[in-house]
Amino acid sequence: MLDIAVSYNRFKFLGYEFLTWLWFVMENQREILKKSDKELVSLDIGNRIVLENNKNDATESITIKGDKAGLEEGILSLQKGAVVTELNLVYKAGDNEWRFNIKGESLNISSLKTPETGPVETQEDNEAALLEKVFLYEKIFVLMNNLYKHFISLRVTGRWEKDIVPGIRKWIAS
Amino acid sequence: MSLLSSSVSVTRYKVKGNLEKPVLEKIYNGLRQNAIQEIDNDPLEKIIGWTSFENPYIPDFEGSSFVIGPYLIFSMRLDRKSIPPKVIQKHYAIEMARQLEKSSRKYLSRNEKKSIKDHVIDVLSLRIPATPNIYDLIWNMEESWLWFFSNLKAANEELETLFSKSFRLSLIRLFPYTTADLMSGLSDADRDLLLQLSPTKFTE
Numbered sequence: 046m047l048d049i050a051v052s053y054n055r056f057k058f059l060g061y062e063f064l065t066w067l068w069f070v071m072e073n074q075r076e077i078l079k080k081s082d083k084e085l086v087s088l089d090i091g092n093r094i095v096l097e098n099n100k101n102d103a104t105e106s107i108t109i110k111g112d113k114a115g116l117e118e119g120i121l122s123l124q125k126g127a128v129v130t131e132l133n134l135v136y137k138a139g140d141n142e143w144r145f146n147i148k149g150e151s152l153n154i155s156s157l158k159t160p161e162t163g164p165v166e167t168q169e170d171n172e173a174a175l176l177e178k179v180f181l182y183e184k185i186f187v188l189m190n191n192l193y194k195h196f197i198s199l200r201v202t203g204r205w206e207k208d209i210v211p212g213i214r215k216w217i218a219s
Numbered sequence: 220m221s222l223l224s225s226s227v228s229v230t231r232y233k234v235k236g237n238l239e240k241p242v243l244e245k246i247y248n249g250l251r252q253n254a255i256q257e258i259d260n261d262p263l264e265k266i267i268g269w270t271s272f273e274n275p276y277i278p279d280f281e282g283s284s285f286v287i288g289p290y291l292i293f294s295m296r297l298d299r300k301s302i303p304p305k306v307i308q309k310h311y312a313i314e315m316a317r318q319l320e321k322s323s324r325k326y327l328s329r330n331e332k333k334s335i336k337d338h339v340i341d342v343l344s345l346r347i348p349a350t351p352n353i354y355d356l357i358w359n360m361e362e363s364w365l366w367f368f369s370n371l372k373a374a375n376e377e378l379e380t381l382f383s384k385s386f387r388l389s390l391i392r393l394f395p396y397t398t399a400d401l402m403s404g405l406s407d408a409d410r411d412l413l414l415q416l417s418p419t420k421f422t423e
Contacts, residue, residue, distance in 0.1 A: 047396065052394075052396040053392075055396070056394075056395050057394070057395060058417075059395035059396065059416070062418070065421060123421060123422070126420070126421070149395070150394070150395070151370075151395075152393060152394055153228065153229070153230055153231075153370045153394075154231075156226050171273075172287055172288070174223065175287055176290075178223060179222075179288075179290060179357060182366070186366075190398070190402060193398055193399075193402075194403045194404065197399045197403045198405075200416065201405065205419070210419055214421060
C-alpha cells in the first residue's frame, strides 16, 4: 500500500469524482441508491453543496447554501469544469431522517444528525441508547460504503470512460 | 465530542494488527497504563490519555466497563493549559524589571531572558487549570474498525499516536484511496488499476 500522506493527496480526486457521480446518480439513476440500501426511501442533496474548479493553477470554490437553494448554479459550475468537493445529504428510511455532510477529499462525515433515540433514565437505558445510536450511525456508513464500493468498481473498469462519463457529460450539458 | 450529541463528526479507521490473548486484559492494561493524568498542579502545558466514556473526569476501566455490546467504547482526553499571551507578557515584564534591579544592570542576556520567560510560563502553568477536551471512540474488534468522534486533524493525529503506543496496533484512516484499497473488495488486478487512475474530465 502507498504511503498514507502521499495517497491522501494523490487520490483525493477520487472523492470529488465520487460526490459528482453521486449527484448524477441521485438525479438520474436512483435504482443504484436502492441497491445500496434496501430500506432507503430517498437520498437527496440537503442545504449545502461545495464545488471546486482548478483552472490555470488557480482554485475557484463555489458554495451553494440554503434549504431551497437552486442547484442550477451547481450545474453551471460543473459545465465550467468544476467537481463536487462537499455535499450535505438527507437520507430517509421508513419514517426516519438522517442529515449529514460528506467531504470528498477525506470522506469524513460531519454534522451527522440521526433520528431521535429513546429517553435515558437508567443505566440500562444508557447502554440501550448507545447501541441504538451506533446502529443509526452505522446506517449512514454502510450506505456510503456501499455507494463508494459501487463507484470504485465502475471507476477501475473500462465502463467508467465508455458508459458512465458520457452519461454524466450529457446530464451536465442538459 | 460525545457520540450521544445531537450532531456528530466522525473519522473512520481500519484497525491493523491483532492483539495477543487475553484480548480484554491487553486492552484494559493499555487503557490503564495510558490513562489521562491530572496536570493542574504540574507545570506541564498539555497531556493526552484515555478516559472512560461514562465518567471522563474520573477514569475508571474496572470490570470491563468499556465493553458495551459488541463494541469497546471509551474516550481520548486532551487537557491543555492556555495562558493568554498578554498575561505572559505582563508577568515577564515584571520579572525582567525585578531581575534588572537585583543585578543593577541595564540589560539581560538572551539566555537570561529566555530563562525568565520559561520560569514565568512554568509558574503561571501551576496556577492555571487545564481545559479538558474529550473525544469519544467506538472500536469494533471483530470487524477491525474504529470510529473517532472528531474530524480535527490534531485530535486525529494524537489518537493515532496514543492508540499505537497503547495497543501496538495501527490505525489506518479511511479516505478515498484507503477506502478503495481496503474496503471495496478489489482484486489484486483492480488494485493495480487503482494506482494508475488519474482525474476524469467531466466536460469536453
